[in-house]
Amino acid sequence: MNQPNAIKLPSILIVEDDFEIARMLASTLTxxxxxxxxxxxxxxxxxxxxRGTFDLIVLDVMLPGEDGFSLCRRLRASMTVPIIMLTAQGEEIDRIVGLEIGADDYVTKPFSAREVTARIKSLLRRAAYAPAEQEVRRPLRFDGWTLDPQRRQVRDPSGARVSLTTAEFDLLLVFCKNPGRILTREQLLAHTHAGLAGPIQRSIDVHVGRLRQKIEADPSEPLLLKTVRLGGYMFAATVEPA
Structure with missing residues:
Protein backbone atom coordinates (compact mmCIF):
# COMPACT_ATOMS: atom_id res chain seq x y z
CA MET A 1 0.00 0.00 0.00
CA ASN A 2 1.40 3.40 -1.02
CA GLN A 3 2.22 5.77 1.78
CA PRO A 4 0.87 9.31 1.46
CA ASN A 5 3.45 11.94 0.54
CA ALA A 6 5.05 13.55 3.55
CA ILE A 7 4.14 17.19 4.13
CA LYS A 8 7.09 19.49 3.60
CA LEU A 9 7.55 21.72 6.61
CA PRO A 10 8.76 25.28 6.00
CA SER A 11 12.41 25.66 6.94
CA ILE A 12 13.41 28.88 8.72
CA LEU A 13 16.95 30.14 9.36
CA ILE A 14 17.29 32.39 12.43
CA VAL A 15 20.46 34.53 12.34
CA GLU A 16 20.66 35.91 15.88
CA ASP A 17 23.60 36.04 18.31
CA ASP A 18 21.40 36.24 21.42
CA PHE A 19 20.87 32.51 22.04
CA GLU A 20 17.90 32.99 24.39
CA ILE A 21 16.01 35.05 21.82
CA ALA A 22 16.89 32.62 19.04
CA ARG A 23 15.92 29.58 21.14
CA MET A 24 12.58 31.15 22.13
CA LEU A 25 11.72 31.90 18.49
CA ALA A 26 12.87 28.48 17.28
CA SER A 27 10.71 26.79 19.91
CA THR A 28 7.62 28.77 18.83
CA LEU A 29 8.27 28.00 15.17
CA THR A 30 8.57 24.29 15.97
CA ARG A 51 24.43 22.76 3.52
CA GLY A 52 20.75 23.32 2.73
CA THR A 53 17.99 25.62 1.54
CA PHE A 54 15.58 27.71 3.59
CA ASP A 55 12.15 29.14 2.89
CA LEU A 56 12.69 32.29 4.96
CA ILE A 57 15.47 33.99 6.92
CA VAL A 58 15.05 35.95 10.16
CA LEU A 59 18.05 38.29 10.32
CA ASP A 60 19.17 40.42 13.26
CA VAL A 61 20.76 43.80 12.46
CA MET A 62 23.30 43.79 15.30
CA LEU A 63 25.56 40.78 14.83
CA PRO A 64 29.21 40.13 15.65
CA GLY A 65 31.42 40.54 12.60
CA GLU A 66 29.42 41.25 9.44
CA ASP A 67 26.25 43.10 10.42
CA GLY A 68 22.70 42.32 9.33
CA PHE A 69 22.56 45.08 6.73
CA SER A 70 25.62 43.74 4.94
CA LEU A 71 24.30 40.18 5.14
CA CYS A 72 20.91 41.29 3.76
CA ARG A 73 22.55 43.02 0.78
CA ARG A 74 24.63 39.94 0.10
CA LEU A 75 21.65 37.60 0.36
CA ARG A 76 19.45 39.76 -1.86
CA ALA A 77 22.13 39.94 -4.55
CA SER A 78 21.92 36.19 -5.11
CA MET A 79 18.51 34.96 -3.91
CA THR A 80 14.86 35.96 -3.49
CA VAL A 81 14.26 34.18 -0.17
CA PRO A 82 11.95 36.25 2.09
CA ILE A 83 13.86 38.13 4.80
CA ILE A 84 12.51 39.51 8.09
CA MET A 85 14.93 41.82 9.90
CA LEU A 86 15.09 42.28 13.68
CA THR A 87 15.92 45.85 14.71
CA ALA A 88 16.41 47.74 17.96
CA GLN A 89 13.33 49.44 19.40
CA GLY A 90 12.97 53.05 18.27
CA GLU A 91 15.64 52.81 15.56
CA GLU A 92 13.43 53.84 12.61
CA ILE A 93 16.47 54.40 10.39
CA ASP A 94 17.38 50.72 10.80
CA ARG A 95 13.91 49.67 9.69
CA ILE A 96 13.92 51.96 6.65
CA VAL A 97 17.41 50.94 5.60
CA GLY A 98 16.41 47.28 5.96
CA LEU A 99 13.48 47.74 3.57
CA GLU A 100 15.59 49.74 1.12
CA ILE A 101 18.24 47.05 0.82
CA GLY A 102 15.71 44.29 0.20
CA ALA A 103 14.18 43.02 3.45
CA ASP A 104 10.51 42.06 3.13
CA ASP A 105 9.48 42.95 6.67
CA TYR A 106 10.98 43.94 10.02
CA VAL A 107 10.20 43.53 13.70
CA THR A 108 11.46 45.67 16.56
CA LYS A 109 12.90 44.27 19.78
CA PRO A 110 11.59 43.27 22.24
CA PHE A 111 9.08 41.25 20.28
CA SER A 112 6.59 38.46 20.75
CA ALA A 113 7.72 35.17 19.23
CA ARG A 114 4.13 34.52 18.19
CA GLU A 115 4.00 37.86 16.37
CA VAL A 116 7.14 36.99 14.41
CA THR A 117 5.69 33.56 13.66
CA ALA A 118 2.53 35.22 12.28
CA ARG A 119 4.62 37.44 10.03
CA ILE A 120 6.59 34.43 8.83
CA LYS A 121 3.39 32.58 7.96
CA SER A 122 2.12 35.63 6.07
CA LEU A 123 5.28 35.89 3.96
CA LEU A 124 5.35 32.16 3.28
CA ARG A 125 1.76 32.25 2.04
CA ARG A 126 2.80 34.90 -0.44
CA ALA A 127 5.87 33.04 -1.61
CA ALA A 128 6.04 29.30 -2.13
CA TYR A 129 3.25 28.06 0.09
CA ALA A 130 0.14 29.16 -1.85
CA PRO A 131 0.02 26.68 -4.77
CA ALA A 132 -3.78 26.45 -4.94
CA GLU A 133 -4.09 30.21 -5.40
CA GLN A 134 -1.23 30.38 -7.87
CA GLU A 135 -2.55 27.62 -10.14
CA VAL A 136 -5.56 29.68 -11.24
CA ARG A 137 -3.46 32.68 -12.25
CA ARG A 138 -2.34 33.29 -15.81
CA PRO A 139 0.85 35.10 -16.88
CA LEU A 140 0.36 38.80 -17.58
CA ARG A 141 2.16 41.16 -19.94
CA PHE A 142 2.71 44.92 -19.68
CA ASP A 143 4.95 47.25 -21.67
CA GLY A 144 6.95 44.26 -22.94
CA TRP A 145 7.38 42.81 -19.44
CA THR A 146 5.98 39.43 -18.39
CA LEU A 147 4.77 38.53 -14.90
CA ASP A 148 4.13 34.85 -14.13
CA PRO A 149 2.19 34.50 -10.83
CA GLN A 150 2.47 30.69 -10.76
CA ARG A 151 6.27 30.67 -10.96
CA ARG A 152 6.53 34.06 -9.23
CA GLN A 153 8.85 35.28 -11.95
CA VAL A 154 9.20 38.58 -13.78
CA ARG A 155 11.00 38.98 -17.12
CA ASP A 156 11.99 42.22 -18.82
CA PRO A 157 11.30 42.97 -22.51
CA SER A 158 14.52 41.16 -23.51
CA GLY A 159 13.34 37.99 -21.73
CA ALA A 160 15.86 38.26 -18.89
CA ARG A 161 14.58 37.34 -15.44
CA VAL A 162 14.48 40.20 -12.93
CA SER A 163 14.84 39.36 -9.24
CA LEU A 164 12.14 40.81 -6.97
CA THR A 165 11.64 40.41 -3.24
CA THR A 166 8.41 38.86 -2.00
CA ALA A 167 6.97 42.28 -1.16
CA GLU A 168 8.00 43.76 -4.52
CA PHE A 169 6.47 40.87 -6.46
CA ASP A 170 3.23 41.08 -4.49
CA LEU A 171 2.99 44.83 -5.11
CA LEU A 172 3.58 44.41 -8.84
CA LEU A 173 0.96 41.66 -9.00
CA VAL A 174 -1.60 43.89 -7.28
CA PHE A 175 -0.82 46.72 -9.69
CA CYS A 176 -1.12 44.40 -12.70
CA LYS A 177 -4.52 43.23 -11.46
CA ASN A 178 -5.68 46.84 -11.09
CA PRO A 179 -4.28 48.84 -14.03
CA GLY A 180 -5.47 52.42 -14.23
CA ARG A 181 -6.94 52.29 -10.72
CA ILE A 182 -5.73 54.49 -7.87
CA LEU A 183 -4.70 52.30 -4.95
CA THR A 184 -4.17 53.82 -1.52
CA ARG A 185 -1.27 52.78 0.66
CA GLU A 186 -3.71 51.14 3.04
CA GLN A 187 -5.15 49.05 0.18
CA LEU A 188 -1.67 48.02 -0.96
CA LEU A 189 -0.72 47.05 2.58
CA ALA A 190 -3.88 44.96 2.95
CA HIS A 191 -3.19 43.10 -0.29
CA THR A 192 0.52 42.51 0.19
CA HIS A 193 1.34 42.79 3.92
CA ALA A 194 4.46 44.66 2.84
CA GLY A 195 6.30 46.13 5.82
CA LEU A 196 3.71 45.08 8.39
CA ALA A 197 5.62 46.41 11.35
CA GLY A 198 6.12 50.00 10.28
CA PRO A 199 4.32 53.20 9.30
CA ILE A 200 2.07 52.39 6.33
CA GLN A 201 3.15 55.31 4.14
CA ARG A 202 6.88 54.89 4.60
CA SER A 203 6.90 51.10 4.22
CA ILE A 204 4.85 51.09 0.99
CA ASP A 205 6.80 54.03 -0.44
CA VAL A 206 10.10 52.23 0.12
CA HIS A 207 8.90 49.07 -1.64
CA VAL A 208 7.41 51.07 -4.54
CA GLY A 209 10.69 52.96 -4.86
CA ARG A 210 12.64 49.71 -5.10
CA LEU A 211 10.15 48.36 -7.64
CA ARG A 212 10.58 51.48 -9.77
CA GLN A 213 14.34 50.95 -9.76
CA LYS A 214 13.76 47.59 -11.40
CA ILE A 215 10.96 48.19 -13.93
CA GLU A 216 11.16 51.87 -14.89
CA ALA A 217 13.47 53.15 -17.64
CA ASP A 218 13.98 56.29 -15.52
CA PRO A 219 12.95 55.75 -11.88
CA SER A 220 13.10 59.51 -11.22
CA GLU A 221 10.45 60.07 -13.91
CA PRO A 222 8.26 56.94 -13.63
CA LEU A 223 5.93 56.18 -16.52
CA LEU A 224 4.44 52.95 -15.20
CA LEU A 225 4.09 53.43 -11.44
CA LYS A 226 2.53 56.87 -11.01
CA THR A 227 2.26 58.67 -7.68
CA VAL A 228 -1.20 60.19 -7.17
CA ARG A 229 -1.09 63.21 -4.88
CA LEU A 230 -3.16 62.59 -1.70
CA GLY A 231 -4.28 59.31 -3.25
CA GLY A 232 -1.62 56.65 -3.47
CA TYR A 233 -0.31 54.97 -6.61
CA MET A 234 -1.64 54.05 -10.05
CA PHE A 235 -0.26 51.54 -12.55
CA ALA A 236 -0.44 53.33 -15.90
CA ALA A 237 0.54 50.40 -18.13
CA THR A 238 -1.85 48.37 -20.29
CA VAL A 239 -2.01 44.84 -18.88
CA GLU A 240 -3.11 41.82 -20.93
CA PRO A 241 -2.78 38.04 -20.77
CA ALA A 242 0.64 36.84 -21.93
Missing part, protein backbone atom coordinates in the same frame (compact mmCIF):
# COMPACT_ATOMS: atom_id res chain seq x y z
CA UNK A 31 5.23 24.42 17.77
CA UNK A 32 3.80 26.01 14.60
CA UNK A 33 4.99 23.04 12.49
CA UNK A 34 8.07 24.67 11.05
CA UNK A 35 11.71 23.63 11.09
CA UNK A 36 14.12 26.13 12.62
CA UNK A 37 17.91 26.38 12.39
CA UNK A 38 19.94 28.92 14.40
CA UNK A 39 23.08 30.73 13.24
CA UNK A 40 24.95 33.10 15.55
CA UNK A 41 26.66 35.20 12.87
CA UNK A 42 27.29 35.57 9.15
CA UNK A 43 29.84 32.79 9.04
CA UNK A 44 27.41 30.28 10.55
CA UNK A 45 24.67 31.60 8.24
CA UNK A 46 26.83 30.94 5.18
CA UNK A 47 27.58 27.45 6.46
CA UNK A 48 23.87 26.70 6.91
CA UNK A 49 23.04 28.01 3.44
CA UNK A 50 25.84 25.93 1.95
Missing amino acids: EANMKARIAGDGIEMDSCLH
Whole structure:
Protein backbone atom coordinates (compact mmCIF):
# COMPACT_ATOMS: atom_id res chain seq x y z
CA MET A 1 0.00 0.00 0.00
CA ASN A 2 1.40 3.40 -1.02
CA GLN A 3 2.22 5.77 1.78
CA PRO A 4 0.87 9.31 1.46
CA ASN A 5 3.45 11.94 0.54
CA ALA A 6 5.05 13.55 3.55
CA ILE A 7 4.14 17.19 4.13
CA LYS A 8 7.09 19.49 3.60
CA LEU A 9 7.55 21.72 6.61
CA PRO A 10 8.76 25.28 6.00
CA SER A 11 12.41 25.66 6.94
CA ILE A 12 13.41 28.88 8.72
CA LEU A 13 16.95 30.14 9.36
CA ILE A 14 17.29 32.39 12.43
CA VAL A 15 20.46 34.53 12.34
CA GLU A 16 20.66 35.91 15.88
CA ASP A 17 23.60 36.04 18.31
CA ASP A 18 21.40 36.24 21.42
CA PHE A 19 20.87 32.51 22.04
CA GLU A 20 17.90 32.99 24.39
CA ILE A 21 16.01 35.05 21.82
CA ALA A 22 16.89 32.62 19.04
CA ARG A 23 15.92 29.58 21.14
CA MET A 24 12.58 31.15 22.13
CA LEU A 25 11.72 31.90 18.49
CA ALA A 26 12.87 28.48 17.28
CA SER A 27 10.71 26.79 19.91
CA THR A 28 7.62 28.77 18.83
CA LEU A 29 8.27 28.00 15.17
CA THR A 30 8.57 24.29 15.97
CA GLU A 31 5.23 24.42 17.77
CA ALA A 32 3.80 26.01 14.60
CA ASN A 33 4.99 23.04 12.49
CA MET A 34 8.07 24.67 11.05
CA LYS A 35 11.71 23.63 11.09
CA ALA A 36 14.12 26.13 12.62
CA ARG A 37 17.91 26.38 12.39
CA ILE A 38 19.94 28.92 14.40
CA ALA A 39 23.08 30.73 13.24
CA GLY A 40 24.95 33.10 15.55
CA ASP A 41 26.66 35.20 12.87
CA GLY A 42 27.29 35.57 9.15
CA ILE A 43 29.84 32.79 9.04
CA GLU A 44 27.41 30.28 10.55
CA MET A 45 24.67 31.60 8.24
CA ASP A 46 26.83 30.94 5.18
CA SER A 47 27.58 27.45 6.46
CA CYS A 48 23.87 26.70 6.91
CA LEU A 49 23.04 28.01 3.44
CA HIS A 50 25.84 25.93 1.95
CA ARG A 51 24.43 22.76 3.52
CA GLY A 52 20.75 23.32 2.73
CA THR A 53 17.99 25.62 1.54
CA PHE A 54 15.58 27.71 3.59
CA ASP A 55 12.15 29.14 2.89
CA LEU A 56 12.69 32.29 4.96
CA ILE A 57 15.47 33.99 6.92
CA VAL A 58 15.05 35.95 10.16
CA LEU A 59 18.05 38.29 10.32
CA ASP A 60 19.17 40.42 13.26
CA VAL A 61 20.76 43.80 12.46
CA MET A 62 23.30 43.79 15.30
CA LEU A 63 25.56 40.78 14.83
CA PRO A 64 29.21 40.13 15.65
CA GLY A 65 31.42 40.54 12.60
CA GLU A 66 29.42 41.25 9.44
CA ASP A 67 26.25 43.10 10.42
CA GLY A 68 22.70 42.32 9.33
CA PHE A 69 22.56 45.08 6.73
CA SER A 70 25.62 43.74 4.94
CA LEU A 71 24.30 40.18 5.14
CA CYS A 72 20.91 41.29 3.76
CA ARG A 73 22.55 43.02 0.78
CA ARG A 74 24.63 39.94 0.10
CA LEU A 75 21.65 37.60 0.36
CA ARG A 76 19.45 39.76 -1.86
CA ALA A 77 22.13 39.94 -4.55
CA SER A 78 21.92 36.19 -5.11
CA MET A 79 18.51 34.96 -3.91
CA THR A 80 14.86 35.96 -3.49
CA VAL A 81 14.26 34.18 -0.17
CA PRO A 82 11.95 36.25 2.09
CA ILE A 83 13.86 38.13 4.80
CA ILE A 84 12.51 39.51 8.09
CA MET A 85 14.93 41.82 9.90
CA LEU A 86 15.09 42.28 13.68
CA THR A 87 15.92 45.85 14.71
CA ALA A 88 16.41 47.74 17.96
CA GLN A 89 13.33 49.44 19.40
CA GLY A 90 12.97 53.05 18.27
CA GLU A 91 15.64 52.81 15.56
CA GLU A 92 13.43 53.84 12.61
CA ILE A 93 16.47 54.40 10.39
CA ASP A 94 17.38 50.72 10.80
CA ARG A 95 13.91 49.67 9.69
CA ILE A 96 13.92 51.96 6.65
CA VAL A 97 17.41 50.94 5.60
CA GLY A 98 16.41 47.28 5.96
CA LEU A 99 13.48 47.74 3.57
CA GLU A 100 15.59 49.74 1.12
CA ILE A 101 18.24 47.05 0.82
CA GLY A 102 15.71 44.29 0.20
CA ALA A 103 14.18 43.02 3.45
CA ASP A 104 10.51 42.06 3.13
CA ASP A 105 9.48 42.95 6.67
CA TYR A 106 10.98 43.94 10.02
CA VAL A 107 10.20 43.53 13.70
CA THR A 108 11.46 45.67 16.56
CA LYS A 109 12.90 44.27 19.78
CA PRO A 110 11.59 43.27 22.24
CA PHE A 111 9.08 41.25 20.28
CA SER A 112 6.59 38.46 20.75
CA ALA A 113 7.72 35.17 19.23
CA ARG A 114 4.13 34.52 18.19
CA GLU A 115 4.00 37.86 16.37
CA VAL A 116 7.14 36.99 14.41
CA THR A 117 5.69 33.56 13.66
CA ALA A 118 2.53 35.22 12.28
CA ARG A 119 4.62 37.44 10.03
CA ILE A 120 6.59 34.43 8.83
CA LYS A 121 3.39 32.58 7.96
CA SER A 122 2.12 35.63 6.07
CA LEU A 123 5.28 35.89 3.96
CA LEU A 124 5.35 32.16 3.28
CA ARG A 125 1.76 32.25 2.04
CA ARG A 126 2.80 34.90 -0.44
CA ALA A 127 5.87 33.04 -1.61
CA ALA A 128 6.04 29.30 -2.13
CA TYR A 129 3.25 28.06 0.09
CA ALA A 130 0.14 29.16 -1.85
CA PRO A 131 0.02 26.68 -4.77
CA ALA A 132 -3.78 26.45 -4.94
CA GLU A 133 -4.09 30.21 -5.40
CA GLN A 134 -1.23 30.38 -7.87
CA GLU A 135 -2.55 27.62 -10.14
CA VAL A 136 -5.56 29.68 -11.24
CA ARG A 137 -3.46 32.68 -12.25
CA ARG A 138 -2.34 33.29 -15.81
CA PRO A 139 0.85 35.10 -16.88
CA LEU A 140 0.36 38.80 -17.58
CA ARG A 141 2.16 41.16 -19.94
CA PHE A 142 2.71 44.92 -19.68
CA ASP A 143 4.95 47.25 -21.67
CA GLY A 144 6.95 44.26 -22.94
CA TRP A 145 7.38 42.81 -19.44
CA THR A 146 5.98 39.43 -18.39
CA LEU A 147 4.77 38.53 -14.90
CA ASP A 148 4.13 34.85 -14.13
CA PRO A 149 2.19 34.50 -10.83
CA GLN A 150 2.47 30.69 -10.76
CA ARG A 151 6.27 30.67 -10.96
CA ARG A 152 6.53 34.06 -9.23
CA GLN A 153 8.85 35.28 -11.95
CA VAL A 154 9.20 38.58 -13.78
CA ARG A 155 11.00 38.98 -17.12
CA ASP A 156 11.99 42.22 -18.82
CA PRO A 157 11.30 42.97 -22.51
CA SER A 158 14.52 41.16 -23.51
CA GLY A 159 13.34 37.99 -21.73
CA ALA A 160 15.86 38.26 -18.89
CA ARG A 161 14.58 37.34 -15.44
CA VAL A 162 14.48 40.20 -12.93
CA SER A 163 14.84 39.36 -9.24
CA LEU A 164 12.14 40.81 -6.97
CA THR A 165 11.64 40.41 -3.24
CA THR A 166 8.41 38.86 -2.00
CA ALA A 167 6.97 42.28 -1.16
CA GLU A 168 8.00 43.76 -4.52
CA PHE A 169 6.47 40.87 -6.46
CA ASP A 170 3.23 41.08 -4.49
CA LEU A 171 2.99 44.83 -5.11
CA LEU A 172 3.58 44.41 -8.84
CA LEU A 173 0.96 41.66 -9.00
CA VAL A 174 -1.60 43.89 -7.28
CA PHE A 175 -0.82 46.72 -9.69
CA CYS A 176 -1.12 44.40 -12.70
CA LYS A 177 -4.52 43.23 -11.46
CA ASN A 178 -5.68 46.84 -11.09
CA PRO A 179 -4.28 48.84 -14.03
CA GLY A 180 -5.47 52.42 -14.23
CA ARG A 181 -6.94 52.29 -10.72
CA ILE A 182 -5.73 54.49 -7.87
CA LEU A 183 -4.70 52.30 -4.95
CA THR A 184 -4.17 53.82 -1.52
CA ARG A 185 -1.27 52.78 0.66
CA GLU A 186 -3.71 51.14 3.04
CA GLN A 187 -5.15 49.05 0.18
CA LEU A 188 -1.67 48.02 -0.96
CA LEU A 189 -0.72 47.05 2.58
CA ALA A 190 -3.88 44.96 2.95
CA HIS A 191 -3.19 43.10 -0.29
CA THR A 192 0.52 42.51 0.19
CA HIS A 193 1.34 42.79 3.92
CA ALA A 194 4.46 44.66 2.84
CA GLY A 195 6.30 46.13 5.82
CA LEU A 196 3.71 45.08 8.39
CA ALA A 197 5.62 46.41 11.35
CA GLY A 198 6.12 50.00 10.28
CA PRO A 199 4.32 53.20 9.30
CA ILE A 200 2.07 52.39 6.33
CA GLN A 201 3.15 55.31 4.14
CA ARG A 202 6.88 54.89 4.60
CA SER A 203 6.90 51.10 4.22
CA ILE A 204 4.85 51.09 0.99
CA ASP A 205 6.80 54.03 -0.44
CA VAL A 206 10.10 52.23 0.12
CA HIS A 207 8.90 49.07 -1.64
CA VAL A 208 7.41 51.07 -4.54
CA GLY A 209 10.69 52.96 -4.86
CA ARG A 210 12.64 49.71 -5.10
CA LEU A 211 10.15 48.36 -7.64
CA ARG A 212 10.58 51.48 -9.77
CA GLN A 213 14.34 50.95 -9.76
CA LYS A 214 13.76 47.59 -11.40
CA ILE A 215 10.96 48.19 -13.93
CA GLU A 216 11.16 51.87 -14.89
CA ALA A 217 13.47 53.15 -17.64
CA ASP A 218 13.98 56.29 -15.52
CA PRO A 219 12.95 55.75 -11.88
CA SER A 220 13.10 59.51 -11.22
CA GLU A 221 10.45 60.07 -13.91
CA PRO A 222 8.26 56.94 -13.63
CA LEU A 223 5.93 56.18 -16.52
CA LEU A 224 4.44 52.95 -15.20
CA LEU A 225 4.09 53.43 -11.44
CA LYS A 226 2.53 56.87 -11.01
CA THR A 227 2.26 58.67 -7.68
CA VAL A 228 -1.20 60.19 -7.17
CA ARG A 229 -1.09 63.21 -4.88
CA LEU A 230 -3.16 62.59 -1.70
CA GLY A 231 -4.28 59.31 -3.25
CA GLY A 232 -1.62 56.65 -3.47
CA TYR A 233 -0.31 54.97 -6.61
CA MET A 234 -1.64 54.05 -10.05
CA PHE A 235 -0.26 51.54 -12.55
CA ALA A 236 -0.44 53.33 -15.90
CA ALA A 237 0.54 50.40 -18.13
CA THR A 238 -1.85 48.37 -20.29
CA VAL A 239 -2.01 44.84 -18.88
CA GLU A 240 -3.11 41.82 -20.93
CA PRO A 241 -2.78 38.04 -20.77
CA ALA A 242 0.64 36.84 -21.93
